[in-house]
Structures are given as structure tokens and as C-alpha cells.
Amino acid sequence: MTELTALTIAELRDTLGRRQASAVEVAEAYVAAIEAANPSLNAYVAVTPDKALDMARASDARIAAGEARPLEGVPLGIKDLFATEGVHTQAASHILDGFKPGYESTVTANLWADGAVMLGKLNMDEFAMGSSNETSYYGPVVSPWRSEGSNAKIVPGGSSGGSASAVAAHLCAGATATDTGGSIRQPAAFTGTVGIKPTYGRCSRWGTVAFASSLDQAGPIARTVRDAAIMLKSMASVDPKDTTSADLPVPDYEQSIGETVKGLKIGIPREYRVEGMPEEIEKLWQQGIDWYRQAGAEIVDISLPHTKYALPAYYIVAPAEASSNLARYDGVRYGLRVECDDIIDMYEKTRAAGFGREVKRRILIGTYVLSAGYYDAYYVRAQKVRTLIKRDFELAFEAGVDAILTPATPSSAFGIGAMADADPVEMYLNDIFTVTVNMAGLPGLAVPAGLDSSGLPLGLQLIGRPFDEQTLFRVGQVIEDAAGSFAAPKWW
């Protein structure tokens, strides 16, 4: 029998169901794998082995009683952004030192209700702000991938770098993640994993530490398209505690996998052919187009003319919301407090010590763009751009396009520290293909499609109609079938 940690969620479901292994054995295997790997990869900021074993035991009892639920006994890693009752929940920030909530996020509660087992909390960029997982208070996450012939450490992408690295290194069967501008899809693409940012409103945001409320959306990172579909089915729900969550039934996403894509229209947006895009990315994209043509889909050229404004508009809207969302971390009620003689001093010293550089940068940008005299020039205009971007997509879908195919990232993963001296905007450019999707509130799926010349994974992105994740899974499976799966050679 193969190693238990090598099984996908779908395989694990069968293995556990047939009683070929117990949930406890699976949980133990993962705990052992984490213990061995985490010193090298730093994917977990907190491991909960006792909780994992307790939950696994309960799963075994359920399985024995013939009452297995959809994710019974499946061990998951949880991004540190999700509130988990009584467990480390700090958004990988110093300012939330010691914070253990007395409540459980809706997304994780949904997963536990479906039988999943918690392994621990995953590292991430501080408050989900970053594209390399280097802004974490707990230090950078290391990707299990390395360039051929090199021992240099590579970033897993961000902000869900811990989720991507843990999934790629088989330190969990699947992971929760969140995506505000690309934080699921970019790390998935960097690590050869599958990640989906569902439609805004598909998963409840309740109990998830907020970065930019109008853009934040939870989703899974998994090893296969099918696994991502299985996880999303459990994560998604309407939630009376989040009025922006969608009151729509959650389909059985897995069922759409394997359906033919014959006759579907795949849109290729010309504006995504950006200047200076590496030839390898161009080639990969063309490869994707060819796979769809071979599968019987119709390829249509489309135009999304406002794409070029998406990134600048995103870097107004997201920091604006963040500057307000992060105001609650003031040292008064929980987390870090730097004791001082007066309240203003306490605020200033606490926030100075508690937030890292990137978080501070975005709070400053956000505060600036919302200030009197600048609000109309920045925030209001950015919202108008957002409306135009949304309209671009609507027109494409109205014209009959079923899904849009783009590269997921403009490059493969880079080395840890490689961007340390770069202009922050260069780091922001990582999100160039993904932010439009958040601005429009659409679902986006990143699927591994190949390796670059140095052997690092590259991904393609599929963008779908609002609440049409089914089509994305169906279309995404085509790439997975054609490209195969990619596993990092184990070195840790």
C-alpha cells in the first residue's frame, strides 16, 4: 500500500471507507510528516496533534457505525486567518499574539461538520498581505520545490503560502486558503497545486480575519481538481452571520468533473498578453489553448479592455478597506499591547511593534486614499474602474463564453529574499492576472499545467461566470488530464 499521506482526498475517502486504514492512522501519518518537514518548510505555525487524533478517533467511530460524512477522517491544514476555537489564530501577525478565539469560523465549522480532521494552523503572509509568504511574523514559508540543480530556497507564493507548501509537500490532504487578489491561485500555481477562489459570497467570511472585505473569499488548495471540488462543496454555504454570503444552493461540484467540454466556448483575453511576459508563459498558455481545441472546445478571442487598470485600482480598494479593518488591533482588548502611560502612546507603540512593514505600508496607503480631498480622486475612481472591469467580463459571458483561460502568474516562483530590495510594486505585479477576478467577484481556478525550464511549476487560470464553479471544475479537469500532476522531489 502506498504511503497514507500520498493519497488524494478522493482516494483517502475510498481507503477509509473500505477500512483499509483508520482515520487515526492517517492522522498519525500526517502528524509525523509535519514533525519531520516543518523545521525545513515552516508551513505550519501551530500543529494540533491531540485535536487531530481526537477528531480522527471520532471519525473512525462514525465510519464503523456507517455514518461517515463527506470528509470523514480527512486531515486538513487551516490557514491562520480562520478563527479556530481555542487554537492559535493570529493571521501570522505579531499584533494578535496569543489570540485564541472563543468561536469557530463558518468555513472551518462546515468542514468539521462534514467530518474533516484539523492538523493545525498554516503560515501565511501577515494579514494575507503579500505574494511570497515572506511577510509572516513567523518567518517565510519554504516551497518544497527547488530549481533543478539548486539548493536555494524558493517561495511558495502568497499569501496562502503555508497552505500551498503543505499541500504540495503532503503535510495535509488539503488546506483552506483565502484569496483577496490572488492569494489562492498564485501560490497554487507556484507549487503545482490546484486552488480555487470561488465567487464572492460563495463561502461565508464570518470568523475569517478580514483583509479587504469586498474582495476576501475563502477557498481550498488541494492536489487535484477533484479534491478542490470536494473541499469547496463542504466549505461553501449561505450564512445568516454574513449578509454578503449568497443564498444559493451549493451544487455537488464533483459531479461535473469528467463531463465533456465539447462545444464549450473558451475565451482568450488579448489584454492578458502583457509586455515582457516570459516566453515560457506564452508557450504554456498556447499549450492550454491547444488542449482545449483537442478536447473539442471552441476557442474565441475576447477583449477585456479595462484589465490594465485592475492592479492600480486594486491597490486603492484593498488597502482602503484594510486600513479600516485593521483599526481594531489597538491593544485594548486582545493581542499585543505595549504598555504606556497614555492611550495615544499605547496605540502608536502597539501598532508600531505589532504590524510588519508590508501591513504598515498598506495601512498608510489606505488611510491616504480615504482622506478628505483624496477620496474622490482615488477611492471613488477605483470603484468606477471596478464597475468597468466587471462589465468587461459580463459582456464576454453574455457573448456566450463559458470560461476564460489565462496564465495564473507572470512567472514561476522566485527565491526567498530575491525581491527584498525590489520596489514593492514589482511584488504586486505577481497578481496581475488574478486581481481582475477579485475586482469582478468572479470564480477563478488555478491548475498546474507544466514546469518551466528550471523545473518549477507553472499554472493556468480559468475564470468563470458568477456562481458557476461547476464549469470551472469541469474545464479545469481537462488541463489536469492533459498535463498530469506534479510532485516536488522530496528533499526535506
Place this chain on the structure above:
Amino acid sequence: MNAPVRTANPKNFISGATGDWEVVIGMEIHAQVASESKLFSGASTAFGGEPNDHVSMVDAAMPGMLPVINEECVRQAVRTGLGLNAEIHKRSVFARKNYFYPDLPQGYQISQYDQPIVGEGIVTVEVGPDNKGQFEEISIGVERLHLEQDAGKSLHDQHPTMSYVDLNRSGVALMEIVSKPDLRSSEEARAYLTKVRTILRYLGTSDADMDKGNLRADINVSVRRPGEPLGTRCEIKNVNSIRFAGQAIEYEARRQIAVLEDGGSISQETRLFDPSRGETRSMRSKEEAHDYRYFPDPDLLPLEFDDAYVEALKADLPELPDEKRQRFQSDFGLSAYDANVLVSDREIAHFFEALARGRDGKQAANWIINDLLGALNKAGKPIEASPVSAHQLGELLDLQKEGVISGKIAKDVFEIVFTEGGSPREIVETRGLKQVTDTGAIEKVVDEIIAANPDKVEQAKSKPTMIGWFVGQVMKASGGKAAPQAVNDLLKAKLGIE
């Protein structure tokens, strides 16, 4: 829906050393919405309790918490808007007002900024009465009404070096009712505040209890020469009584006039009224004012409802003071003064209606205004706690009408019922207070008085009004029980007065 523009009325002018000044006042009234739970959380709004008893995770701004609008508060805001004759906005937007304060856990207050739930309206205010008992009716424009969260409370007296925070009020729903700068005197301002409070209480959308801080006002005051453009205003924050509102405006207007007459200029600032010294003092200047960085709250969808929703609430509104006053005047023949007094409080109006049903309205109004309210006022009791019910007072009025007791005895019985309780009819019966209508018995007393006072009888012949003295003597001798009409008739006949 604009109120007519106010024209300068010399009656309201304040005379300074260099001539007349006109004061211009606008008011922002903050009224706590009557609701079981807070604006965006399920925590209780109950007054009192131990600090931090009524705090949910949302109120404490724990990470990942989200606001969910309380529909009852929306309903109450729309009903209030209708009561203020205002335009209801079927789509409104919640915005964040960002600032740091320990009793503001989120670091922002959820409020409404450029798209409030209620727009322009009009409040009719009766100012007065003047020394002739007349009321002046003025129309005051309402700019808007919006919903917002209250903040918590910082407690600075609990620890030698630390401040404590009580979040019980954090997130409680407030309605901010913003007037146009249409008020022209402290008297008008007091009358407006009183009228809005009355409307809120009629609607039941706020208990408007100023002692509990459930109704407070920020008052904008400026002065100008009559006919000139508006002067620079100062805002007096958090005034929590109607009396203080009047005092604060008087002080502030005179302060500004003194500054201007001294050749100075008014700087726009926020001031606080100190009731113990009767003066306002500067809190912060415009330069120190916060930049609140308002923006639409991305956690909340725009608030939307349809015409049917508004119509249903409209159909369900209770009769409001203005309508009631008109009805009292036309149905019961009351004077404007009496009607105004009776409708000023919904409970008094209810009492009146219960009493006046099937009786003489004018008499009922007199009894309430002159006797009941006076006695309640002396006892420090509100009408809800009146020891005399409308039923009891009605019985008393009936006894008087039936001629069982005289007006004077009625007042005595009222006193007894007020202090001891009981049925007026039984009291009259058991204490022998029935009016004596037996002419024989009265005649006997009349004869005795006439016989004992021949000098007065003589005087009465040349001065018929002397009959009053005889009536008094007879009533005294009969213990007030003799029927006044019978006494009068007998005396006239016997004294030969016509």
C-alpha cells in the same frame, strides 16, 4: 418637502451693545432606537446591568466578526421618518466613520453618510404660550435622519492609573435627526426638542428618556445681524436636558455676540456645556477636527426595501400629536392651549380620551390640566403612575354632574382619592358628603343665617352682590353639602334680590 423659509422676527432678536442680533440654531438629535437588540448584533440593549454584560463578539470587534442589520431598527427608523413627514429613501448605505477611541472597538462607527435612510421632512412646533396664552406655530425643516451605532463608555474613576471600558452601549442603535438651521431662539429650540421627543414617544420608536442618555442633542449655534448671511457656528455637544439646551444656547449666543461686538471673530469649534457653571467651553477647534475617512461599509449590502414596506408601516402608524390636537379641538371644543397641554404627552392624551368619553370634554380637560397634573407634579409622579385613574376621575365627574356633590366637594373627594384611593361614589356615600338638595333643610339654615345677621341683610338690599357672603355662610354651615343652586334661589327670594 421644504419648510417655509423663516423670516426674521424682531421678537426673537437679542439686543447687543451695538444693535440687534439674530441667533440661528440647528440641532442634531441622537435618539436611542427602541429595540430589544443592538443595530448589528444580537446583544441586549437593556439599560443597566454590570459593565460588559451586554456585549457580543461583534460589539467587542473580535477578529472576523461581521455586522448583520437588525430589521427592527430599520422599521423604527422608517416609522420615525414617516412621523417627521419626511422622505423615505428606499435605498440607503451604511458607511464607516473611522477614528480611534478605546470605547470604539472596531476603530470605526458604522453610520450613514451621503445616503441616509430618511431625507427631508418637516416638524410643526408650537412655541409658547406667551403671556396671552397664545401659541405660535412654526415649521422646522428636517435635513435627514440616519441610523448609527452608539459607542461604549470609558470609565476613568475605577483605577489609579488605568481607564476601564464598558461596552454595554457599544453598538446600540441610534437615530440621528438633523434639523435645518431653522430655529431662531432658545425657546424655539426647546420647543422643537420637546416636540421631537413627543413624536418619538407617540411612535414608540424611542423612549427618548434624557435622564438615561437615550436622547441627546448636539446644537449648532451662530449669530448674525438680522438679514445678513449665516455667521460662523459653534457646535455644543451632547446636551442631555431640554432646560440645559435653552441655557446653553442663551449663553453661547451672548458669548458670540460679545466676541463680535468686541471686534473679534468666531472660530468654528466644538464646545461643551457645563451645567454647574451655566457656560459653554471649547472642546476642540476645527483644525483639531478628525478626518473620519468615511467610506461605504463593505461588510454590509446597501439597505433596500420597497414601497409596500413603507406603505404597510405608514398604515400602522398611531395618531400623532398634531392630528390629535386638531381632533381634540374639533371634537371636544377645546382651546388650543388645552389641546396642546393634553397632547404633549401620549399618556396624558390617553387619559383625557378615556375621561372625556361620554362626558363634557371641556370639563374633563379642566380637571386634568388644573387638578390632576398639578397634583401629579407636586407628588413628582408621571401620569402613568397616577393614583387617580381615568375611571375614578370619571366617577367623580359623574357625581358632580348628577348633582350628588358640589364642585367644592368634588375637589375634596379628588384629594381623598389621590391620597387614599378608593371609589369616589363610595367615599361620598360613606363619609356623608352628598349634596343636600332638600330645600326644607337648606331653608332652615338660610333662615338661621338671615336671623343672625340683620345688618348684612340691610346692606344686601343696596348691594345685591352681598349675596355671595350669605352663600358662603350657608355652605360653611352645611359643610359644603348644600346644593349651590338651591341656596342661591332661596337667598334671593328671602333677601328680595332680583
